[in-house]
Amino acid sequence: MNNTLFKGLQILEMLAYSSQPMRLTDIANNLSLVKSGTHRLLQALIESRYVVQDKQSGKYSTSCKLIELGSAVLPHLALKQQAEGIMQQLMHETAESVHLSIQNQHDVVYLHKVDGPAPIPFYTHIGGRVPLYCVATGKALLAYKNDFFIEKIKQNLNPRTSNTIINATQLEIELKEIKKRGYSINKGELKEEVYGVAAPIIDKKGNIIAAIGLSGHSERFTTKTINKYAGLLIQAAQSITGLPNEHDQSANLQRLILSW
Template identity: 50%
Template structure:
């Protein structure tokens, strides 16, 4: 692959994931590149409208063009097409925010969501990310990974809240429980005030490709309510799996 292209993409990815604008020196240090090289790449990316430069501070940030491109891709994903009606029905049944997520490394990416009509609800955005081991959709997908993969993940757990699972043995036990019951629960592990429940979605090959879930304020996700939501979420995820060509349910969902 063209080396200049790779460096330019690295800059775009760095700025897209940064929660603030970055200066030339910061970018060069973060990517271990020469400042003159980075400066040339930044100029080209600004001209192409992939990034913006603040004239007063001289700092750089990702441009809306990245969102436009990402939205164009997301709108074409088969997952969203298959999920739309199912998510509508799940929202109508539960009145809680419905998420469709996929995995990207150790993070989940929210590819679609329907907001709860309640004034107090969980706030996320399409394209947003979260650590997979801290949210229900992420745990629902991770649980069906091969044991060697789960073992590696268990050694790289970071806390987001006091409720986040960071102990490797506890994490592996949680994965086994999810496989057994067919759904995962987030008990304030990403945001202390937000809980969730999710179930995995598989494709025609039997691979887990996504997760469908609900999230909302912890006051509305008490154990009794989670117990009531569980069969609805599992059923919705199983329906979506069948629409994607899955011929058999995942072992835990049969």
Template identity: 45%
Template structure:
């Protein structure tokens, strides 16, 4: 009789923990998808929980670094989610998944093609196809550049701006006369990038290097990587970039579709 009661107690605790975990994950997803921070009352209402239960979950999420509180006591997700997502991304053969799109883009423009991911406040070049033209862009596989002044970095910054804005805006280092160094200018640029679906670099990191990039989305709609081209401004003029934008955007959509297909395959295994 005692053993039976003990098992029932343990089962009840497991069910309670499972329900709490489910609610915690729902709250985390809700905050991650929100463009603004949220207060306790709103979070509790959306999670269909009491304020006391919601507060306990929020305290736990905050303790483990998944969320943080602003000065107004509202809650928002921390960069820990991005770090975890980036770790998962490194376990995916992103260059392999992107190889066809990169080759398509290289054949379309005959300029250097980059595949990039976020790395703190920089963009990391995880793969590159070199142009066979005599003058090439000054980047290499495994190298990195500041987010705010190269095309593949700007596109990732724009689609992750809510989390990165304060950190990037505080360190807008000037590299050329075209580098964005004003937070207000950066805000407008990021807004335009998201509206257009691509980013352009006109000599903002290296005066003689121009580029254009498009986002790559994971199956949940998060911009996790970018694909783009770069080359000397003598060849990659503004007029040339405008003609190549559809190809760059198409390449980004190709990789996005491949990632969606991989998730579909995993679900059916």
């Protein structure tokens, strides 16, 4: 880890656990840091709104930004815990890798992953990010974004493979289809030999909070297999948030077959 970053995190952690604001000298002494360097790090933390300094006493304490970060992280941790068992079950049932993804700006971020017995090397990793428009979980999320957001994405379509959708009209048509049928497909759009299927995860307020998907070698993702996986993923997405089936599952599966 970068030494300066490490020292800054030490300071932040000390202040977070301190029961009262601390003086510069005490912070430096407790962490065996040089006073001048500690002051510079504190100023950087103040500028980034992680630390505040009392004007009268000159003492330092953490700001509410840590609470904001914690509030942002907690739902993701809860989602990961809720999804863990379902993802393991999907992997055992399909023998493919399972992804749990969220949207961050114009990218999809892999919140969790359960590798199947034959994963694609270096395809994805937890914490990794790729453009929304070129993977199944990303497209499942993108389909439910507002028109303004989608227009922004359509202006920056760059090919990752020869299969990547870089035509704005084609992408728009596909996103409408995804929203209509309830699942998305990636046909080698990030890595040519990798196919994927994904479904959006909807919370009890009707918000799209994440997506769950299966990926593996294109040879294993036949039309029949994709239909089966789509049904499993729709069920899995509903199970994660405990939502009842809004549509009869047999009707869903019938639509999956007819869409091919």
